[in-house]
Amino acid sequence: EIVLTQSPGTLSLSPGERATLSCRASQSVSGSYLAWYQQKPGQGPRLLIYGASSRATGIPDRFSGSGSGTDFTLTISRLEPEDFAVYYCQQYGRSPFTFGPGTKVDIK
Amino acid sequence: EVQLVESGGGLVQPGGSLRLSCAASGFTFSSYNMNWVRQAPGKGLEWVSYISGSSNTIYYVDSVKGRFTISRDNAKNSLYLQMNSLRAEDTAVYYCARNFASWGQGTLVTVSS
Numbered sequence: 001e002i003v004l005t006q007s008p009g010t011l012s013l014s015p016g017e018r019a020t021l022s023c024r025a026s027q028s029v030s031g032s033y034l035a036w037y038q039q040k041p042g043q044g045p046r047l048l049i050y051g052a053s054s055r056a057t058g059i060p061d062r063f064s065g066s067g068s069g070t071d072f073t074l075t076i077s078r079l080e081p082e083d084f085a086v087y088y089c090q091q092y093g094r095s096p097f098t099f100g101p102g103t104k105v106d107i108k
Numbered sequence: 109e110v111q112l113v114e115s116g117g118g119l120v121q122p123g124g125s126l127r128l129s130c131a132a133s134g135f136t137f138s139s140y141n142m143n144w145v146r147q148a149p150g151k152g153l154e155w156v157s158y159i160s161g162s163s164n165t166i167y168y169v170d171s172v173k174g175r176f177t178i179s180r181d182n183a184k185n186s187l188y189l190q191m192n193s194l195r196a197e198d199t200a201v202y203y204c205a206r207n208f209a210s211w212g213q214g215t216l217v218t219v220s221s
């Protein structure tokens with residue numbers, strides 16, 4: 001099983017600031033099958049990034065993904081008020097399709 | 109518009125059974141792989157099961173193997189999760205997801221005596 005570790009656990013930032021979220025895998029993620037999701041309270045997850053760096057439909061370009069192998073990064077270039085949420089990474093290259101524990105981005 | 113609507117959740121005693129359903133619309137259901145993902149109260153996301161479009165390939169997380177069965181009826185545009193021998197740790201909101209790109213609103217399963 002591929003274990004995903006996300007850091008930091010919580011990121012306290014102000015609107016307009018840059019957010020950098022990390023996801024590290026215990027083994028190489030095949031085919032860069034790495035996704036990022038945003039989840040707000042009471043809502044289901046929303047796909048942001050797939051294939052490590054491809055933005056999903058309708059996702060603003062302030063969200064970008066990078067990385068390969070075992071190290072991946074989600075960057076939000078300038079935080080908007082609606083971006084404060086929990087972010088999860090997930091590998092879907094090999095079953096079980098594991099999720100990381102999440103990074104909460106909250107308002108400083 | 110893609111729509112996924114889960115149903116069938118509720119309160120069940122430990123050892124009991126439930127069958128979750130996910131009604132799909134707005135896309136060609138048989139062309140897409142589907143998944144169940146759950147989220148225990150206040151916790152993170154946990155992938156549960158996957159089924160390919162033709163039902164030829166099925167995967168489960170180890171914690172539900174032998175207890176849960178995923179299936180689909182492409183003629184009815186529906187995905188199912190039969191859950192048997194339920195445990196307290198199965199308590200969660202269960203989401204169906206199309207290729208992880210589209211998600212339903214979830215249905216709550218509570219396992220408690």
